[in-house]
Amino acid sequence: MIRPIFVASTLLYACTSAFAQADSKTTVGGYAEAEYVNPVAGPHTKSHADVHRLVLFVAHGFNDKLSFHSELEVEHVLTELSKKSTTVTTIDKVTANGDSVKTKSGSVLTDVSSPGYLAVEQAFVDYRLGATAGFRTGLLLVPVGIVNETHEPNTYHGVHRPLYANSFIPTTWRDLGIIAYGNPLEGLHLKGGIMAGLLGANIGGASGLRSGRQKGGKSNAENLSLVARAEYTMPYVKLGLSSWFGGTSGGDTAVGDGNFDASVLVVAGDVRAEYQGLFVRAEAGVIELADAQKLQTVYKKNPGERMLGGYIEVAYDVLPLLLPETEQALLPFVRFEKIDTHAEVPANVAANEANAQTQIVAGLTWKPHSQVSFKADYSWQRNQADINGVDLVKLGVGCSF
Amino acid sequence: MADVGLDARSSEKAQAALRRIFGAAMQTTSAPLVTKFGKRPSWTVRGEAGNIAGAAMVDEVPGKSERITILVASGPDGRLKDLEVLAYRESYGGEVAQEAWRAQFRGKKPGEPLRVGRQIRNISGATISTNSVSAGVARCLPVLAALVVAR
Numbered sequence: 001m002i003r004p005i006f007v008a009s010t011l012l013y014a015c016t017s018a019f020a021q022a023d024s025k026t027t028v029g030g031y032a033e034a035e036y037v038n039p040v041a042g043p044h045t046k047s048h049a050d051v052h053r054l055v056l057f058v059a060h061g062f063n064d065k066l067s068f069h070s071e072l073e074v075e076h077v078l079t080e081l082s083k084k085s086t087t088v089t090t091i092d093k094v095t096a097n098g099d100s101v102k103t104k105s106g107s108v109l110t111d112v113s114s115p116g117y118l119a120v121e122q123a124f125v126d127y128r129l130g131a132t133a134g135f136r137t138g139l140l141l142v143p144v145g146i147v148n149e150t151h152e153p154n155t156y157h158g159v160h161r162p163l164y165a166n167s168f169i170p171t172t173w174r175d176l177g178i179i180a181y182g183n184p185l186e187g188l189h190l191k192g193g194i195m196a197g198l199l200g201a202n203i204g205g206a207s208g209l210r211s212g213r214q215k216g217g218k219s220n221a222e223n224l225s226l227v228a229r230a231e232y233t234m235p236y237v238k239l240g241l242s243s244w245f246g247g248t249s250g251g252d253t254a255v256g257d258g259n260f261d262a263s264v265l266v267v268a269g270d271v272r273a274e275y276q277g278l279f280v281r282a283e284a285g286v287i288e289l290a291d292a293q294k295l296q297t298v299y300k301k302n303p304g305e306r307m308l309g310g311y312i313e314v315a316y317d318v319l320p321l322l323l324p325e326t327e328q329a330l331l332p333f334v335r336f337e338k339i340d341t342h343a344e345v346p347a348n349v350a351a352n353e354a355n356a357q358t359q360i361v362a363g364l365t366w367k368p369h370s371q372v373s374f375k376a377d378y379s380w381q382r383n384q385a386d387i388n389g390v391d392l393v394k395l396g397v398g399c400s401f
Numbered sequence: 402m403a404d405v406g407l408d409a410r411s412s413e414k415a416q417a418a419l420r421r422i423f424g425a426a427m428q429t430t431s432a433p434l435v436t437k438f439g440k441r442p443s444w445t446v447r448g449e450a451g452n453i454a455g456a457a458m459v460d461e462v463p464g465k466s467e468r469i470t471i472l473v474a475s476g477p478d479g480r481l482k483d484l485e486v487l488a489y490r491e492s493y494g495g496e497v498a499q500e501a502w503r504a505q506f507r508g509k510k511p512g513e514p515l516r517v518g519r520q521i522r523n524i525s526g527a528t529i530s531t532n533s534v535s536a537g538v539a540r541c542l543p544v545l546a547a548l549v550v551a552r
Contacts, residue, residue, distance in 0.1 A: 027466040059466035064408065064490050067467065126492040136492060149493070150526050186499055231526075233496050238525040272525035277518060281525075320519065327516070370517070370532055 042390030153398025200248030
């Protein structure tokens, strides 16, 4: 009789680990991250403090093969629509010599939404058919790159996720679909499936694919897209290769109503290596929009025809040098990133050099436990147009359980 | 009949693992151990000549949201002979079942540090499972050494 009381007890259980409830078939987990960001150089000088994300996982195992998994997220603490009163001045009279006399005509109420965001990030049923294969279906994370599927704050360095995982592979990228997975050989994990597609009407110059995501709320499913990922795990090294291919027309006949019209092709590779406290991670990818010119003609959002991105990150756990028996980790790290959402543009789009961005982040991650990170970093962000560059000092804390 | 606390599939897998680790001619005496999740099987193993060949036990460790069932077997000297993943129920991951990762535990003795990232390799993207299985093995080894002495 766990489920009837389950929703009410979610918050109470949230601070206990999955381990404490492992004898129950329903488990609760989650992750949270809070940050302080101080722009020390750049056009915006106001610092902010924020609970960036609080996410609760609820999973239920029906038996050893069938399970349900979900992730519910609140970003920026609260989401509400409130009314703001604004005094409105109107011209109600023009004098004989042509001067207008402004009269206050009272106030109007306008909708103001808070910066927050409440969303279902994942909700799927997994059917493990054997020890090495199965499928999952529902609202799924797109298996492209490292961070989209593994995005808990203790799994990456720096207060913010890599720029690559924000403006290039648009984390959290999710949609409805079905994905099969399996291990045909030891060390090799394959997954692939069909998902609701991106919307070309929203793919833009600066935001790239990010604004083209649909997120699974009544997604336009006119362009069923194909996605696949291969991972190969060797001692100390894990390699990944992902690809997405799908149309983006959304059935708009101005662009084309075929399933693969106005196609997007994403090919991205990644590598993670760990050796005796040294961590190296790199990702790189290319995105091709075959009909960027047509998208520009119809929607005028300045999409690039080719986007490029990549980063490399190195971290080293220095704590065992000082305290050989320690269970904790202290990792200085540095990450170098480059993305360009206008690497190539169609004839009817002017290349914007501001979309060629470089970021260097250097900082420190302290992990008193493998699932808890205290973070501090300095990030230097510039673009080729040399406008609106920023330097940020960030402090953060994150955990997952 | 399935072993105590295990379903038919895990039980079959456990028996196959024992035969693989200790040889087909082994003789086992089983006794239930009370774990955090209820009764689970343990075995003392004798060789063909009746000599003590080692001991084995089943334990469960937490994954991200589901339990991972492991079998840990050690020799008469208390050193780990092998580790087997009997059931992995999580939607993601599963690399802890790989031979190359499990192989690192062989020969480890009770009390030996098994820290992920140092003595034991982590698997990127499977940090919870690797930590959890390593901690489970560290917990089982002294129990197995005691089982060998007791019987």
